[in-house]
Amino acid sequence: MRSFFKSAGFKVLLAFLAFLIGIMIYAVTKGGYAVSGESFINTITKPFRSVSNNISMKIESSLDKMNNADKYYEENQELKKQISELNKQLAEYDALKEEAEELKKFVTIKEEHEDYVIPAPCKVLGYTTNDPFMSFTINKGSADGILPDCPVVTAENLIGITTEVSEHMSTVETILSPDLSIAAVCASSTGDYGIVEGSVASALEGRTRLVHLPKDNQLKKGDLMVTTGTSGLFPKGYALGTVESIGYEETGLSMYAELEPGIDITRLSSVFVITDFSGKKDYSDED
Amino acid sequence: MRIKTTREKRIFYIKGILRWTLYYVLIFFSFIIMTSGTWTKPILLIPIAMCIAAENNRYGAVVTAAICGFLIDTACGRLFGYNAVLLTIFSILISLLFELYLKHKFVNYILLTSAVSYIQCRLDYRFYYQIWGYEGVEKIFTSVLLKAWVYTVISAVFIYLIFKLINRFLMPRTHLTIEEAITKIQTK
Numbered sequence: 001m002r003s004f005f006k007s008a009g010f011k012v013l014l015a016f017l018a019f020l021i022g023i024m025i026y027a028v029t030k031g032g033y034a035v036s037g038e039s040f041i042n043t044i045t046k047p048f049r050s051v052s053n054n055i056s057m058k059i060e061s062s063l064d065k066m067n068n069a070d071k072y073y074e075e076n077q078e079l080k081k082q083i084s085e086l087n088k089q090l091a092e093y094d095a096l097k098e099e100a101e102e103l104k105k106f107v108t109i110k111e112e113h114e115d116y117v118i119p120a121p122c123k124v125l126g127y128t129t130n131d132p133f134m135s136f137t138i139n140k141g142s143a144d145g146i147l148p149d150c151p152v153v154t155a156e157n158l159i160g161i162t163t164e165v166s167e168h169m170s171t172v173e174t175i176l177s178p179d180l181s182i183a184a185v186c187a188s189s190t191g192d193y194g195i196v197e198g199s200v201a202s203a204l205e206g207r208t209r210l211v212h213l214p215k216d217n218q219l220k221k222g223d224l225m226v227t228t229g230t231s232g233l234f235p236k237g238y239a240l241g242t243v244e245s246i247g248y249e250e251t252g253l254s255m256y257a258e259l260e261p262g263i264d265i266t267r268l269s270s271v272f273v274i275t276d277f278s279g280k281k282d283y284s285d286e287d
Numbered sequence: 288m289r290i291k292t293t294r295e296k297r298i299f300y301i302k303g304i305l306r307w308t309l310y311y312v313l314i315f316f317s318f319i320i321m322t323s324g325t326w327t328k329p330i331l332l333i334p335i336a337m338c339i340a341a342e343n344n345r346y347g348a349v350v351t352a353a354i355c356g357f358l359i360d361t362a363c364g365r366l367f368g369y370n371a372v373l374l375t376i377f378s379i380l381i382s383l384l385f386e387l388y389l390k391h392k393f394v395n396y397i398l399l400t401s402a403v404s405y406i407q408c409r410l411d412y413r414f415y416y417q418i419w420g421y422e423g424v425e426k427i428f429t430s431v432l433l434k435a436w437v438y439t440v441i442s443a444v445f446i447y448l449i450f451k452l453i454n455r456f457l458m459p460r461t462h463l464t465i466e467e468a469i470t471k472i473q474t475k
Contacts, residue, residue, distance in 0.1 A: 001383065004383060016349060020353055020356075035367050045318065048319050052323040127325045128364040129322060129330070130435045132431050201423045
């Protein structure tokens with residue numbers, strides 16, 4: 001052992017280790033952009049990850065259906081009633097036409113919000129391994145005009161924000177993460193407001209949390225919370241989720257509500273990234 | 288010194304190239320598995336890096352461990368280079384332990400792989416979750432990371448068997464020359 005530490009080989013290994021630490025430090029200084037080595041890995045493995053993830057998602061989906069058939073049947077019945085009351089168009093939703101529907105919604109968003117700059121729909125390549133907050137990668141990056149801190153949405157719901165952008169791929173942090181804080185207001189007449197901020201316990205159940213709610217709030221189960229747009233980071237009026245339950249914070253000074261996102265964040269196939277919108281603030285200089 | 292024939296040399300090179308190609312094919316597929324689906328998955332690249340470190344040339348093993356580390360960083364969304372540094376250090380240690388103190392036995396391999404993946408799991412928890420003080424953060428360790436560690440240890444058994452099979456056919460065997468054999472007998 002002692003001879004090893006004195007050998008030239010040990011010095012070579014130390015130099016290699018220093019080189020790796022150098023890469024790591026360099027990666028820290030990139031501020032949201034992937035280093036070229038990571039971009040290279042992403043570019044090479046992108047098609048394989050896409051195919052493999054499709055297969056895996058189908059298997060998961062089939063197993064999930066088999067395991068929870070009864071539970072899903074009940075949920076389905078309940079949701080059907082709710083959907084038909086709220087929006088008859090959603091009742092016609094067909095899983096087989098999912099991609100075509102997304103494209104239609106893309107056109108709708110563009111028509112309704114002329115100020116939005118949205119690249120073509122982004123495909124979800126895969127979820128980050130063992131991440132309880134369900135961050136995922138999409139198949140578009142800086143080459144498509146995507147920057148760090150761009151809001152990621154579906155037609156009706158806010159999904160999260162881009163955090164790390166490489167040339168052809170980006171990582172998205174979801175609203176389940178405690179690292180993301182979004183000002184939210186109740187879409188109904190009560191006008192109650194709070195901050196949507198994920199928590200560990202909620203994220204493990206696929207939910208997020210509305211915190212800093214005033215004690216005298218009038219929220220009730222089923223109320224829809226939407227973005228306020230005051231931060232300039234997210235556009236106004238995007239759905240964040242519906243209230244599932246309300247409780248007191250540990251301090252007893254304010255209340256919190258469990259929010260059920262309007263879309264299953266663990267089963268996304270495509271999303272949109274809004275690269276610009278009126279009222280957007282640029283935080284890059286402050287970073 | 289043992290003199291190798293041209294044919295022996297060629298077989299040695301071909302076997303070496305084939306062996307390393309198979310290693311990298313395994314690494315590639317493990318990475319693809321790790322990035323697919325939303326279920327909790329084993330960090331397959333740790334037992335692979337440890338298997339390579341235990342049986343192969345130290346420098347090749349260290350470089351491979353660094354590559355495996357970079358792939359884990361990409362798959363798990365970690366700081367690029369973080370796991371590469373960790374696996375490089377572990378790879379040097381494992382290589383030294385097997386060279387100087389341990390026999391190439393399954394028990395040794397599985398114990399070391401379990402220890403290495405547990406340390407990686409604890410450090411991951413410490414630096415990516417616990418340090419930020421999320422409420423109920425210990426749930427991440429018990430519900431996600433510990434589960435992933437158990438899966439990694441279980442998968443290490445199968446990875447060991449695959450590597451055993453590859454090495455059985457493609458690992459060059461060390462032969463003694465007549466002179467070496469005589470010297471060995473005389474020293475006994």
